[in-house]
Amino acid sequence: MKMSLKKIAKAMLITTFSSAMLMTAAHANNPPPTIKADAPNRYIVKKGDTLWDISGRYLNSPWRWKDIWATNKQIKNPHLIYPNDVLILCVIQGQTLVGVDTGEGCAGIEKQLTGEVSASQVTVTSTANSIPPIPWSAIQHWLDNTLIVDPQDFNTTPYILASKNRNLITSRGDKVYAKGVPLIVGQRYGVYREGEQYVDPKTQEIIGLEVTQVATGMVTSTETNGVTSLQLTDSYGKEVREGDRVFVELDNSIPPVFYPTPASVSRGGMIVRVMDSISSAAKGSVVAVNLGSTHGAKPGDVLTVYQKGPLVRDIKDNDTPVRLPDEPSGTVMVFNTFDDISYAYVLDSELPLNVGDKLLPPPYL
Incomplete structure (x- = not known):
């Protein structure tokens, strides 16, 4: 039986609409995450583990780890996991969960979930030594001294004109001179090296400039001709060069704890x-x-x-x-x-x- 183009288009539209409705319904029903068939019933957390690795041991979709994590109401930051913690897989009220064994097995996990806890009973836990979401060693370089700034703002900041001894390599304790907008005497400033520009692949617009902090300096004096003297107080593995930019040190910190x-x-x-x-x-x-x-x-x-x-x-x-x-x-x-x-x-x-x-x-x- 042949179908007209109009009927085919209508059928395709109905099918597409039905699929969209099914996806919306699936999201609304919030189906439980898929537990891996070989998920361990018991796992001892080791130094070097990451939250993502552990999530991947239990779930086919590790980003849904919070859906199966048994939150302990007695701990202020219940998502922290530490080396030597014993994780156990439990079925509680029909839901498969993972929690830290306190010695009572799954019965203890259930108590943590359902027990009434007053504010005075809540234990504050330290983030120190807890396992990170991803390996810190792999990202440390991109957290220490590396920033992305607006190129236009960067190009309006004072720049290094010369060093006191006219030496090519400068380090902590050396004096350098910057030219540009007068800086504040007694204020700490960062010295930054221009890096790579970022261009949006679609618009071809410049969307950022990567800069690396190479030193920190204290302003000791300013002159009427726009020249500022800085005493270098710290250096970060690179020499200060002529043309490097000087501006207030920017905060490059990330939250002490974050989760996938x-x-x-x-x-x-x-x-x-x-x-x-x-x-x-x-x-x-x-x-x-x-x-x-x-x-x-x-x-x-x-x-x-x-x-x-x-x-x-x-x-x-x-x-x-x-x-x-x-x-x-x-x-x-x-x-x-x-x-x-x-x-x-x-x-x-x-x-x-x-x-x-x-x-x-x-x-x-």
């Missing part, structure tokens, strides 16, 4: 740079993405990476090229955000990740 969670950003994004001068990223790499705090990105946000589908020839349509759908190729977690750019750690990758790969919040299921 599905990103809730205002739009999709892209990988705009693979760090450490390598061509493609894999698990353990750091990438820069064109999603920042202005788009709702924050430390802990998990994003799925999609690789552009290949072009194939349609042999039934005169070899017309057809683009296949984008496919997920990895997962990244944001750990440091700026206005329009963030640094993200590659949690896993099925294929090499490249500049231009798309980013979206992870699928719900």
Whole structure:
């Protein structure tokens, strides 16, 4: 039986609408996350573990770890996990949960969940020595002294004119001179080296400039001709050069504790740079993405990476090229955000990740 083009279009529209309704219903029903078939009933946390690794032991979708974590009402920060903690898998009131065994097994986990707790009974726990969401060693370089700033603002700041001894290499204790807007005597300032510009792949607009702090200096005097004297108080592995910029030290801190969670950003994004001068990223790499705090990105946000589908020839349509759908190729977690750019750690990758790969919040299921 033949169907007219109008009827076919109507049927396709109904099918698409029905699929959308089913997806909405699935989200609304909040189905439980999928527990791995080989999830351990008991696991002893080791030094070097990360929250993401442990989540991956239990869940096919590690970003949904909070859905199965048994929150202890007696602890102010109940999501912290420490080396030597014993995690146990329990079924409590029909729900599969993971919690820290206090010696009573699953009965103790249930007490923690359901027990009435007054404010005076809540224990404050330290973040020190707790396991991190991702390896700190892999991201430390991008937390210490590296920032992304507005290029226009950067170019209006005072610059290093010369050093007192006219030496090429300067370090802590040396005096340098800056020229530009007068700085405040007695104030600490950072000395920053210009790095790579970030260009949005779609708009080709410059969206940020990476700068590295090479030193800190104290202003000792200012002159009427715009020259400021600074005594270097700290250096960070690099010499101060002529042309480096001077401005108030910027706070590059991230929250002491953050957890992997599905990103809730205002739009999709892209990988705009693979760090450490390598061509493609894999698990353990750091990438820069064109999603920042202005788009709702924050430390802990998990994003799925999609690789552009290949072009194939349609042999039934005169070899017309057809683009296949984008496919997920990895997962990244944001750990440091700026206005329009963030640094993200590659949690896993099925294929090499490249500049231009798309980013979206992870699928719900």
